[in-house]
Amino acid sequence: MDIEDMARGIAAGERRALARGITLVESGRADHRALATNLLESLRPLKxxxxxxxxxxxxxxxxxxxxxxxxxxxxxxxxxxxxxxxxxxxxxxxxxxxxxxxxxxxxxxxxxxxxxxxxxxxxxxxxxxxxxxxxxxxxxxxxxxxxxxxxxxxxxxxxxxxxxxxxxxxxxxxxxxxxxxxxxxxxxxxxxxxxxxxxxxxxxxxxxxxxxxxxxxxxxxxxxxxxxxxxxxxxxxxxxxxxxxxxxxxxxxxxxxxxxxGHWAGRRAEQARFWFLSEVREGLLARLRREPVKGAMSVLADKVGRGEMTAAAAAEELLDGYLAARG
Amino acid sequence: MDIEDMARGIAAGERRALARGITLVESGRADHRALATNLLESLRPLKxxxxxxxxxxxxxxxxxxxxxxxxxxxxxxxxxxxxxxxxxxxxxxxxxxxxxxxxxxxxxxxxxxxxxxxxxxxxxxxxxxxxxxxxxxxxxxxxxxxxxxxxxxxxxxxxxxxxxxxxxxxxxxxxxxxxxxxxxxxxxxxxxxxxxxxxxxxxxxxxxxxxxxxxxxxxxxxxxxxxxxxxxxxxxxxxxxxxxxxxxxxxxxxxxxxxxxGHWAGRRAEQARFWFLSEVREGLLARLRREPVKGAMSVLADKVGRGEMTAAAAAEELLDGYLAARG
Structure with a gap:
């Protein structure tokens, strides 16, 4: 799928390109998501x-x-x-x-x-x-x-x-x-x-x-x-x-x-911030489903299930070890 | 607050220590949370x-x-x-x-x-x-x-x-x-x-x-x-x-x-896993409210609000830069 072609088509108002673009943003596949992000970013400057x-x-x-x-x-x-x-x-x-x-x-x-x-x-x-x-x-x-x-x-x-x-x-x-x-x-x-x-x-x-x-x-x-x-x-x-x-x-x-x-622009800006936070939350959850986090999570969940660790301590270990904030 | 004393008191069935322990796990403060995690972990081996x-x-x-x-x-x-x-x-x-x-x-x-x-x-x-x-x-x-x-x-x-x-x-x-x-x-x-x-x-x-x-x-x-x-x-x-x-x-x-x-133990294990996942989710959201993530988030949210970045691209930058999974 060529994102540049698709972006050009959408910018020119072509219905077929638009329909294909929407299908792309609807996709749950990780590679499609990356392409969708590129498509959106390449069309943003049109404002x-x-x-x-x-x-x-x-x-x-x-x-x-x-x-x-x-x-x-x-x-x-x-x-x-x-x-x-x-x-x-x-x-x-x-x-x-x-x-x-x-x-x-x-x-x-x-x-x-x-x-x-x-x-x-x-x-x-x-x-x-x-x-x-x-x-x-x-x-x-x-x-x-x-x-x-x-x-x-x-x-x-x-x-x-x-x-x-x-x-x-x-x-x-x-x-x-x-x-x-x-x-x-x-x-x-x-x-x-x-x-x-x-x-x-x-x-x-x-x-x-x-x-x-x-x-x-x-x-x-x-x-x-x-x-x-x-x-x-x-x-x-x-x-x-x-x-x-x-x-x-x-x-x-x-x-x-x-x-x-100025209420129009103010509201749009507020909405954009809101959706950014929503994207961050969704993205965090998506990362939990990826390796190596997924693997570590499974090991820790087993430990918690066997009573070898509390849920709180295991969650902390996972978050500090694999998903910690970089200073 | 001495966690070892509190744990000893709870293990001995002292009501006052138990009440104080519950107050500790109820607290929303980050330092209390760390102490609560220690308290729970130190009592876990009693099984x-x-x-x-x-x-x-x-x-x-x-x-x-x-x-x-x-x-x-x-x-x-x-x-x-x-x-x-x-x-x-x-x-x-x-x-x-x-x-x-x-x-x-x-x-x-x-x-x-x-x-x-x-x-x-x-x-x-x-x-x-x-x-x-x-x-x-x-x-x-x-x-x-x-x-x-x-x-x-x-x-x-x-x-x-x-x-x-x-x-x-x-x-x-x-x-x-x-x-x-x-x-x-x-x-x-x-x-x-x-x-x-x-x-x-x-x-x-x-x-x-x-x-x-x-x-x-x-x-x-x-x-x-x-x-x-x-x-x-x-x-x-x-x-x-x-x-x-x-x-x-x-x-x-x-x-x-x-x-x-074995259904009792199976259910307890399943519940422990469930709560571990719940802790991980809560912990992720808590980390978003901490520096330096909070600072980077604010800068990116402003960019998104001004239309200089899409929500998807900004979220990706944040997640990759500050909250990425460590390999």
Whole structure:
């Protein structure tokens, strides 16, 4: 695999090179990891930035329809759109959201759009790294907007929020009771809450739900990264394509303000530091699985198992002997 | 602090030395950690073993009353009993189960018993290490039975199960519907299920619940570490002190069988290996917070934050330069 060719292809916006690059960052093989690191490092100097939009919503809220309609609106404006997914369930079930591109049939055929299903991975940390690096590749391929989809199950929202510039929470119209169903922590992550399905019989209910959430958002402490009026709640209908232009306007108002005030760059820098620490932790664990550490570990584990050493003393011997900090 | 004196005191079964030893293993200070490792290592050659009994039950099930009555029964048999707690809630709330010894007033005054409340810790990992090392100290102090209490909230049961020889699940009498309330994973951990409050009006309900669980246990796959008839469900009344002698008999039948068949030693060895790996992971993270790694990390994090390096490349540089495996 020639990394220089691949980097050139990605920089030129070639979809095939991008797809192959993402496959490379998804690989668990050590030699692939080294190549992936080179690829990412060689594309970094381009310093291209897309608007990264995190999108969360529980199943049934109309997420696929929203992404299809919203994505087509953006490509209609001449923007290039990439769609990625963080699917915490893929680890166990093997199933994946976005695995079925037919759910977004029109968007997937749009030459200005790029849709990539969530890979099967063994843990959320692996999915997170792959998605974060796929984002870097999509930015290098000069996409304007990157949508990062996740399902609303708690931890994956935090992961997606840590790689997004804006975070959207998509909700369905609901009675007052269900307001409690959104965890406070997820509400606090949201920059814009979109009440979908504001169409037909559900419209009045959607308006009420929107008013409820707008009220709830006002109760939250104002965040430094928000201009007046944000975070806000809006109604949309992905089915009838209403409210999406307004929602996009608000996203641009928010991101422009953050760019001007330095919050955008500040957040990106903070995220980069966060992911660096995450990489260090993952890298440490990977090193435990390599020789000679693995061999020493096995010998010490046997000693501990036979009661010839305490766990604490054996861990110290391993760490001092094989993984110690170099002065 | 003189570690040799402390070790001698603990080996002689002195409560004050034991309490001070546990305070030492609970400490977060690096110099204390080194002393704690020495203390544990110096007591290891005694090779004393207690019967470690993990005990889980949701609030309201009568756990304190059970421990008091069961503990007094054991001390009445001439056995020395230690009670420890793994409280996953103490991290957040600052509150702790067993914090209030008055809940076990008679047991806490018994010279053959030693009760230690759960410490406040920042994470379950910290609580786990401290409890595991407190167990080692109690064994060195020649206790016969160590009860490790936890509340029924999922992850803490796994932690307690990883440090116990037997695992008891304490339940209250309930209708058939509530059978579903116990997670299958926790059911599968249990060696003996005790239906408490089999007294007064609740007695018939307790008998039914016991029969329900006995039926459910038969549906689980037989485990190699169990003789015929185990895991089993029994009724007890901690309030009226009925069924506890029978329960203790069953615990002895099970532990004797496991000792004879080698499952006891096998499980202990496996647990020791597990905790060794856990120590290695904790130790790696602790090393990241020390100089010179901390300094290099900060410099690299800034570079990543400014976009001068990718997270992957910076992590690799750190790991290769400062924390690499020595060949």
């Amino acid at each position: 291209r930035q897309a608007l990264r939009i995190g999108l969360s919503g529980t199943p049934g809220v109309g997420k696929s329809t929203f992404i299809e309609t919203f994505g087509l609106m953006l490509t209609g404006l001449g923007l290039r759109v990439a769609v990625l997914a963080v699917d915490p369930s893929s680890a166990r079930s093997g199933g994946s959201i976005l695995g079925d591109k037919t759910r977004m049939e029109r968007l997937s055929r749009d030459p200005k759009a790029f849709i990539r299903p969530s890979p099967s991975q063994t843990h959320l940390g692996g999915v997170a790294r792959r998605t974060r690096e796929a984002i870097d590749l999509c930015e290098a391929a000069d996409f304007d907007v990157i949508l990062i989809e996740t399902v609303g199950v708690g931890q994956s929202e935090t992961v997606v929020s840590e790689m997004s510039d804006l975070f959207l929470l998509l909700l369905a119209p609901a009675g007052g009771d269900e307001l409690q169903g959104v965890k406070r922590g997820i509400m606090e992550m949201a920059d814009i809450i979109l009440i979908n399905k504001a169409d037909g019989d559900l419209r009045p209910q959607a308006m009420r739900t929107c008013a409820d959430y707008a009220g709830a958002l006002r109760l939250l402490r104002k965040r430094p990264q928000d201009p007046d009026g944000f975070p806000k709640a809006l109604t949309v209908s992905a089915l009838e394509d209403t409210g999406l232009v307004k929602a996009w306007d608000e996203m641009q108002v928010l991101s422009d303000w953050r760019r001007e005030t | 004393r073993q207690a019967l470690r009994i993990g005990l889980s039950g949701t609030p309201g099930v009568g756990k304190s009353t059970f421990i008091e009555t069961f503990g007094l029964m054991l001390t009445g048999l001439g056995l020395r009993v230690a009670v420890l707690a793994v409280d996953p809630s103490s991290a957040r709330s600052g509150g702790s189960i067993l914090g209030d010894k008055t809940r076990m007033e008679r047991l806490s005054r018994d010279p053959k018993a030693f009760i230690r409340p759960s410490p406040s810790q920042t994470h379950l990992g910290g609580v786990a290490r401290r409890t595991r090392e407190a167990i080692d100290l109690c064994e060195a102090a020649d206790f016969d039975v160590i009860l490790i209490e936890t509340v029924g909230v999922g992850q803490s049961e796994t932690v307690v199960s990883e440090m116990s020889d037997l695992f008891l699940l304490l339940l209250a009498p309930a209708g058939g519907d509530e059978l579903q309330g116990v997670k299958r994973g926790i059911m599968e951990m249990a060696d003996i299920i005790l239906i408490n409050k089999a007294d007064g009006d609740l007695r018939p309900q307790a008998m039914r619940t016991c029969a329900d669980y006995a039926g459910a246990l038969r549906l689980l796959r037989k485990r190699p570490q169990d003789p015929d008839g185990f895991p089993k469900a029994l009724t007890v009344s901690a309030l009226e002190d009925t069924g506890l002698v029978k329960a203790w008999d069953e615990m002895q039948v099970l532990s004797d069988w496991r000792r004879e068949t």
